[in-house]
Structures are given as structure tokens and as C-alpha cells.
Amino acid sequence: MSIKDLPARTIERLEGPLAELAAQLRGTLVTPADAGYDAARAVYNGMIDRRPLAVVRCANASDVASCVRFGTAHGVVIAVRGGGHNAGGLGVWDDALVIDLSGMRSTTVDPAARTVRVDGGCTWGDVDSATVPFGMATPSGFIASTGVGGLTLGGGVGYLSRRYGLTVDSLLGADVVLADGTLVSIDAHNHPDLFWALRGGGGNFGVVVSFRFACHDIGENGTVVGGPILYDLADAPDVMRWYRELLPALPEELSGWIGLITIPPAPPFPEELWGRKSCAIVWCYTGSADRADAVTAPVREFGSPLLVGLAPMPFSVLQQAFDGLYPAGLQWYWKADMFAEISDAAIDIHAKYGALLPTGHSTMHLYPIDGAAMRVDAGATAFPYRGGGWAGTIVGVDPDPANAAAITDWARNYWDELHPTSAGGVYVNFLGQEGDARVRSAYGANYARLARVKAQYDPRNVFHINQNIPPAG
Numbered sequence: 001m002s003i004k005d006l007p008a009r010t011i012e013r014l015e016g017p018l019a020e021l022a023a024q025l026r027g028t029l030v031t032p033a034d035a036g037y038d039a040a041r042a043v044y045n046g047m048i049d050r051r052p053l054a055v056v057r058c059a060n061a062s063d064v065a066s067c068v069r070f071g072t073a074h075g076v077v078i079a080v081r082g083g084g085h086n087a088g089g090l091g092v093w094d095d096a097l098v099i100d101l102s103g104m105r106s107t108t109v110d111p112a113a114r115t116v117r118v119d120g121g122c123t124w125g126d127v128d129s130a131t132v133p134f135g136m137a138t139p140s141g142f143i144a145s146t147g148v149g150g151l152t153l154g155g156g157v158g159y160l161s162r163r164y165g166l167t168v169d170s171l172l173g174a175d176v177v178l179a180d181g182t183l184v185s186i187d188a189h190n191h192p193d194l195f196w197a198l199r200g201g202g203g204n205f206g207v208v209v210s211f212r213f214a215c216h217d218i219g220e221n222g223t224v225v226g227g228p229i230l231y232d233l234a235d236a237p238d239v240m241r242w243y244r245e246l247l248p249a250l251p252e253e254l255s256g257w258i259g260l261i262t263i264p265p266a267p268p269f270p271e272e273l274w275g276r277k278s279c280a281i282v283w284c285y286t287g288s289a290d291r292a293d294a295v296t297a298p299v300r301e302f303g304s305p306l307l308v309g310l311a312p313m314p315f316s317v318l319q320q321a322f323d324g325l326y327p328a329g330l331q332w333y334w335k336a337d338m339f340a341e342i343s344d345a346a347i348d349i350h351a352k353y354g355a356l357l358p359t360g361h362s363t364m365h366l367y368p369i370d371g372a373a374m375r376v377d378a379g380a381t382a383f384p385y386r387g388g389g390w391a392g393t394i395v396g397v398d399p400d401p402a403n404a405a406a407i408t409d410w411a412r413n414y415w416d417e418l419h420p421t422s423a424g425g426v427y428v429n430f431l432g433q434e435g436d437a438r439v440r441s442a443y444g445a446n447y448a449r450l451a452r453v454k455a456q457y458d459p460r461n462v463f464h465i466n467q468n469i470p471p472a473g
Contacts (some may be wrong), residue, residue, distance in 0.1 A: 010053050010095055017074055018054060019148040025067045026059035027103060040100070040374060041092050044145075045332040047404060048089030052079065053151065055098040058121075059173065061183055061209040067099045069181035072462055073471070079465040080131040080207050083123050083147020084354045087334040088432045098205060101149065109134060109215070115172065122148045125323075128316035132222040137315050139164045142257070142367075145328070146322040151206055155200040155383035159215070159226075159284040160248055163369030168199035168381050169373070170214040176206040178331075179462040183209070195379065197453040200383030201443075202428055202452070203456050203466040218286040219316050225285040225292045226318040227309035229262065233354055234277035236301060238345050242302055242375045243281060244342040245433035248388070253287035253297050259365040260354035264325055276355055278443035283310060284318055326397070333396040333408040335415035336430030337422035340389040342366065346421040353394075353414040358406045361397035364414070366390040384444045386427075391427040394418070415467050428467050439467045448472070
């Protein structure tokens with residue numbers, strides 16, 4: 001009997017208890033017998049094809065607590081899905097009960113307090129749509145469809161990191177369903193060890209049903225200057241050398257990630273550039289409008305760019321810029337590392353594999369961890385990489401499953417050559433299923449404390465479908 005047959009067998013055993021669970025819910029329970037099952041089990045990465053026992057589309061914290069109690073009572077594995085973007089597809093698991101938070105999407109902004117309360121199923125697009133009209137934002141990532149929960153629990157590197165720190169540096173509190181099904185509110189004073197662990201320790205400690213974040217001023221009433229500057233791929237070595245020296249010296253309200261891409265065959269890119277391999281830097285300036293030209297002049301004027309695409313826009317528009325290019329359902333294969341520097345040896349490898357980009361969606365990105373993100377002590381939150389540098393990711397991506405092997409091989413070979421130039425660790429949000437040693441490398445000196453917090457709040461390791469930290473002892 002194959003693993004794909006297990007849910008039906010388990011459902012037969014748990015038919016009565018599942019019916020009892022469904023009767024308790026405000027949300028809905030979907031099993032393999034239901035017409036919407038395939039849609040309910042799908043996640044962002046189309047390479048993931050897992051068949052859970054059931055998916056519960058939760059409506060509130062009570063539903064989440066009922067699911068956790070059901071799983072522990074009946075020995076059913078629990079998986080938690082927020083936005084579904086996780087690199088390893090860990091929002092779904094064979095024969096598991098999936099706690100799907102995606103129906104919990106409310107946001108509440110307090111302009112006077114400069115805070116936003118966010119449900120656990122929200123995406124960053126939901127948050128931006130609530131905060132940006134007030135001229136504020138919370139540090140997030142680079143794609144609006146990314147889930148708030150997954151990004152936050154892994155640390156949260158994004159456009160605002162240089163100016164305002166990581167997402168976890170703006171986390172003020174959270175409501176969490178624990179492994180015993182109880183609901184607790186946490187912050188720096190209530191359950192402080194758990195609050196520390198949630199700020200970068202992943203989904204190991206409970207199901208976060210709401211977050212409370214600080215908001216920060218961005219641009220002029222939420223308008224930033226952002227967009228890509230594209231260079232010919234042959235210029236990539238010179239651009240990377242210039243970028244690695246320039247970025248740390250820039251004012252912190254200007255940040256930019258660098259990558260190797262194929263220029264998309266669609267507006268707003270000029271048709272003569274469609275399909276051309278390129279070195280790209282996507283910039284975001286969040287300071288005052290009267291300084292924008294002066295601050296961005298060094299990045300506008302360098303080299304011989306193919307395109308200078310900087311323009312004023314709402315921050316939410318920049319955040320959404322890549323959502324249409326990367327819809328849910330593409331095939332993804334991720335490899336990642338942290339980099340203390342962009343060395344000459346690394347640049348040679350980037351040039352080699354940039355020329356070998358296997359598909360139009362495949363890419364390499366380096367995201368800076370600099371400025372305000374560096375001024376937090378490495379032990380102050382579970383996210384340990386506070387010494388500067390870049391979070392790097394290599395992703396083979398394509399719509400066609402027939403190309404899965406090609407994109408996987410390219411990413412693996414690229415990573416194998418590049419890894420010796422890395423700092424040895426990895427940003428946990430970019431980590432696939434790569435074993436315990438790689439999970440440990442994501443946390444460094446913070447790992448032992450995380451294992452102790454795990455032992456306190458989840459001693460039976462109920463929440464283990466994640467980049468797992470087993471309980472100490």
C-alpha cells in the first residue's frame with residue numbers, strides 16, 4: 001500500500017472523531033472524499049504533492065485549538081499552513097491534519113499607537129493594504145502573497161531591513177495556540193522566553209493566530225522610489241563588485257537586493273529586452289521625496305544599464321511587483337546560504353551559473369542584512385545573523401513539471417560550487433528538507449536555548465512538520 005493510500009485508511013479509523021471535530025468548527029473540514037480536496041492541499045510550490053488526512057480551514061483561534069487537541073488525542077500529525085509559501089512545502093504533509101489559517105485574514109491598524117494587529121492567515125499584501133494608506137509599513141519581505149506567519153517566524157528579511165530591521169524586530173506580541181490546545185497572549189513581559197523563540201525560531205512552538213507589529217513611516221504618505229536597474233549579464237562581475245562596496249555605505253533609507261535573472265517577456269520591460277539574461281538590482285528608497293534624487297543618484301549613474309526603472313510608487317505596489325510573475329503552482333527547487341561577503345571567487349561562480357539559467361523563472365538573489373538589522377544583538381532574538389552580509393537563495397523555477405529535473409540540477413550544482421564561499425549558515429525561510437545539521441546551522445549559538453524553550457512549551461514535539469528543533473533533554 002502506498003503512502004497516497006494512507007489517508008483513506010486513516011479516515012476509516014477516524015471517521016467518527018473527524019465528524020465530531022467538524023461539528024465543533026466554525027470553519028470547514030475537507031477530506032479526500034470532498035470535491036475541493038485537491039485545491040485545499042495545494043501549496044505555492046507546485047513540486048509538492050502531498051495527501052493529508054484532512055484540511056481544516058479555520059475561522060478563528062477556537063478552531064485552531066480544536067484541531068491541536070484532536071491531533072494530540074488521536075496521534076495524528078499536525079501541519080500548519082499560513083500563506084503556503086514555505087520553501088519545503090511544509091504547510092502540508094501526508095496523512096496529517098492540516099491547520100489552514102488562510103481564512104483568518106483580518107487586520108486592524110491603530111494609527112495613533114502606530115501598530116497593526118494581523119491574523120495568522122494574512123499575507124503581506126493584506127497588511128500593506130491596511131497600513132500603507134496611513135503612510136506606514138511593517139518590515140516584511142519582497143512578495144506580497146507571502147504569508148505573514150511564515151516570514152515572521154523565520155526572521156523576515158526585506159526591503160525595509162536596512163532602515164527598520166527585520167520583521168521580528170517590529171513584533172510586539174502574539175496570540176499563540178500551544179501544544180496542549182491552550183491559547184496564550186505573549187510579549188516581552190508575558191512568556192518572554194516564548195516571545196524570544198518566536199522571533200526567528202520558526203513554527204516549532206505553537207500556532208500563531210495573531211501578531212501585533214509596530215509600524216514605521218515610509219516615504220511621503222506611503223510613496224517610495226523603487227524598481228529595477230538592469231545590466232547586461234556580461235557586466236555582472238563589475239556590478240557585483242561595485243554593489244558589495246557601495247551598499248553598506250548608502251543611507252539606510254535606500255536598500256536593494258541583487259540577482260541574476262531572465263528579463264520577463266512582458267510589460268513594463270521593453271520588448272527588445274524580453275528573454276535576455278541580466279544582472280538586476282531592485283532598489284527601494286523610503287526617505288523624504290526632496291532627497292530622493294540625491295540619494296539614488298549613485299545607483300542611477302553607475303555603469304551602462306539596460307534599463308533604469310526607478311519611479312515613485314506606493315510601497316504596496318513595489319511589494320506586489322513580482323506576484324504576477326510568480327503565481328502559485330510553479331515548480332520550485334530552493335538552495336540557500338548566508339554570505340558574510342560577496343567574494344571574487346563567488347562572483348566568478350555567479351557569472352558561470354547566471355549564463356546557465358535554465359528557465360525564464362529561475363534566478364539567484366542576494367538580500368542584504370545591514371543597517372538597523374545589524375544593530376540588534378545576535379542573542380536578542382532567535383534569528384542569529386546580525387553581523388551583516390547577505391541571505392542568498394538559488395531557485396530553479398518553471399511552470400512545467402517536465403523541467404523539474406533540469407531546474408533542480410542547476411540549483412544543486414550552483415549551490416555545490418558556491419557553498420564554500422558562504423558563511424556556513426542559512427536563513428531558515430529559504431531552507432528545504434536538508435537534515436538536522438542544516439537546521440542547527442540556521443541558528444548557531446541560539447540553537448541550545450531554542451531547544452530548551454521547545455522542551456518547555458512542546459515537550460512531545462507536536463509541532464515537528466517544520467525546520468524542527470527537538471526538545472532538549
